Amino acid sequence: MSDDFFIPVSGMDLPRFAGVPTFMRLPHVEFDHPRFQDVQVGLIGAPWDSGTTNRPGPRHGPRQVRDASTMIRAQNGITGVRPFEVLNCADLGDVAPNPADITDSLARFTAFYTKVKAAGIKPLTAGGDHLVSLPILRAMAVDAPLGMVHFDSHTDLFHSYFGGQMYTHGTPFRRAIEEELLDPKRVVQIGIRGTAYDTEDRDFAKAVGIRIIPIEECFHRGWADVMAEAREIVGTQPAYVSYDIDFVDPAFAPGTGTPEIGGPNSFQALEVVRALQGLNIVGADMVEVSPPFDTSGATAYLGASVMFELLCVMV
Ligand code: MN
Ligand code: MN
Numbered sequence: 001m002s003d004d005f006f007i008p009v010s011g012m013d014l015p016r017f018a019g020v021p022t023f024m025r026l027p028h029v030e031f032d033h034p035r036f037q038d039v040q041v042g043l044i045g046a047p048w049d050s051g052t053t054n055r056p057g058p059r060h061g062p063r064q065v066r067d068a069s070t071m072i073r074a075q076n077g078i079t080g081v082r083p084f085e086v087l088n089c090a091d092l093g094d095v096a097p098n099p100a101d102i103t104d105s106l107a108r109f110t111a112f113y114t115k116v117k118a119a120g121i122k123p124l125t126a127g128g129d130h131l132v133s134l135p136i137l138r139a140m141a142v143d144a145p146l147g148m149v150h151f152d153s154h155t156d157l158f159h160s161y162f163g164g165q166m167y168t169h170g171t172p173f174r175r176a177i178e179e180e181l182l183d184p185k186r187v188v189q190i191g192i193r194g195t196a197y198d199t200e201d202r203d204f205a206k207a208v209g210i211r212i213i214p215i216e217e218c219f220h221r222g223w224a225d226v227m228a229e230a231r232e233i234v235g236t237q238p239a240y241v242s243y244d245i246d247f248v249d250p251a252f253a254p255g256t257g258t259p260e261i262g263g264p265n266s267f268q269a270l271e272v273v274r275a276l277q278g279l280n281i282v283g284a285d286m287v288e289v290s291p292p293f294d295t296s297g298a299t300a301y302l303g304a305s306v307m308f309e310l311l312c313v314m315v
Helices: 058-071 102-118 130-140 172-178 200-208 215-221 223-234 266-274 298-314
Strands: 041-046 089-094 122-127 146-151 182-192 211-214 239-244 281-287
Touching: 041 058, 041 102, 041 298, 058 122, 058 281, 058 298, 102 122, 102 130, 122 130, 122 298, 130 172, 130 239, 130 281, 146 223, 172 182, 172 200, 182 200, 182 215, 182 223, 200 211, 211 215, 211 223, 215 223, 223 266, 239 298, 266 298, 281 298
Parallel strands: 041 089, 041 122, 122 281, 146 182, 146 239, 182 211, 239 281
Antiparallel strands: none
């Protein structure tokens, strides 16, 4: 273990309930920090939910997930990976949104992630509602369209809401395809379910070649088989991972704005991330944790655990 790594504060040195919470107890390293250039994976808060069409609250997600993430220890219990000793990881703080202006917030997010990408840092983001993925992709996909593994109970591929509102958490990946930030033939959406307004999103997916793996296929074929197909679709070229916590059954993740019943349990929720090992992951996010609906704190803890699994396959 090198002294050069940013090592999280151990619960052996300072009890995990003590201290100022950062993501996974890592150092807080902002752009003007003397060691900013040493960071290789940046954990970032995106406290913003102006894209929410239903029950709000994910603007409070990053703070709650930081607190819950103090439960995370340094070593993966199943794979044995110790991510903080493989790449230099740090908490880069929060992107400052403009809660009164969606367009300005999108620009602020893209500017922040452009700086992150220019520094060679892979971003791992805690949302925020799912619209935050769009400005992140605008910064990350400047060289070429990315592949994407997307865990969600919704496709987030709708054209617009409320008669022409193009920027909501139900539309980010429609915009990302239109803007050629994603290569639709290398996009897979896993766990899709629930009642629907219509088939407009699925028709679009079919037309452009996005593979949707609905929840019944996940359970009937088995998760390992589904994830093998997902890896094949995304291939070895650069890919982004977007994880909406409403992918998980609301029995395990009730603290979210648009829950859908009949989803994976918390073991399966983590197992599918471990199955991404070996992909060329350039960035990832975990979004839609809504603390006002998370009365037990279980959703934030699951979200922090998903982020740790994402980190383990990013390093
Ligand atoms: Mn979503
Ligand atoms: Mn969703």
